[in-house]
Amino acid sequence: MKGIGMTLIILGVVGIILSFMMYGDIAIAGLIGSISSLVTGIGFMKINKIIPSAKP
Structure with missing residues (x-):
């Protein structure tokens, strides 16, 4: 879940920059x-x- 979260945050920041x-x-x-x-x-x-048990 941590990898998915970091990927979404990076894509969100890049998307905000590109939308400007x-x-x-x-x-x-x-x-x-x-x-x-x-x-x-x-x-x-x-x-x-x-939820610490959700780690891969």
Whole structure:
């Protein structure tokens, strides 16, 4: 779960940076997608700390 969380956080940050380079409606869609990826990655990292038996 830690690997998935870190991957989602990295993709979220990269997506936010790339969405600032876009314009129009696609920029808003990219920003929303990257923010949701970032929040999901943070959630996976918190769950990994709460449930220690979920480690691979």
